[in-house]
Amino acid sequence: MTAIGTRVVQKVSSTRAFARVAPRVVPALDRAVHRLTRGKVLLSALMLPGVILTSTGARSGLARRTPLACMPETGGRSWILVGSNFGREGHPAWSHNLLAHPEADINRKGADIPVTAVLLEGDEREAVWRELVAFWPPYATYQGRVLREIRLFRIARR
Structure with a gap:
C-alpha cells in the first residue's frame, strides 16, 4: 500500500x-477469505499484519477463531495482539479467553503456530504501547475514546 493509501x-x-461497522464486517470477511485461500490471505493484512487466533472460550471451553491485526516483534517468534475492540467500550471476548487460557494457536500466512499469551503490564506495556502507536497511530485514537486500558498481549511460539 502507498503512503497516501496508508x-x-x-x-x-x-x-x-468505522468502529460501529468494522466489528461486524471485517472479521466476517477475513474468516471467509482465509477459508477460501486455505489460510494464505487475510484481507485486513493489506493494512496491518494479521493472524487468526484460535483460543479456548473462557466460559464455554470451545475453540474460538478470531482474525486479529498484530505487530510482529523482532525475530519473528513473537507478536503483539491489541485488545482495542475498534475503540469501543468493553474488552474484546478473545482477550478474556487468553486471560483464562493463555495457550492458544495462531495461523499466520497459512502456517499453524502454537503460542502462549502474556498480558503486558506496567513499564513493559508502556514501552510496547509507544512502539505500537508508532506502528499504527489509530490505536492512540481508540485509547482516547475509552476509559479502560486497552489490553496488550505478547504471544510467543511454544
Whole structure:
C-alpha cells in the first residue's frame, strides 16, 4: 500500500463510524477469505499484519477463531495482539479467553503456530504501547475514546 493509501486507511479506521461497522464486517470477511485461500490471505493484512487466533472460550471451553491485526516483534517468534475492540467500550471476548487460557494457536500466512499469551503490564506495556502507536497511530485514537486500558498481549511460539 502507498503512503497516501496508508494515511487514508488510518484516518478512516480512526472514525466512530468505522468502529460501529468494522466489528461486524471485517472479521466476517477475513474468516471467509482465509477459508477460501486455505489460510494464505487475510484481507485486513493489506493494512496491518494479521493472524487468526484460535483460543479456548473462557466460559464455554470451545475453540474460538478470531482474525486479529498484530505487530510482529523482532525475530519473528513473537507478536503483539491489541485488545482495542475498534475503540469501543468493553474488552474484546478473545482477550478474556487468553486471560483464562493463555495457550492458544495462531495461523499466520497459512502456517499453524502454537503460542502462549502474556498480558503486558506496567513499564513493559508502556514501552510496547509507544512502539505500537508508532506502528499504527489509530490505536492512540481508540485509547482516547475509552476509559479502560486497552489490553496488550505478547504471544510467543511454544
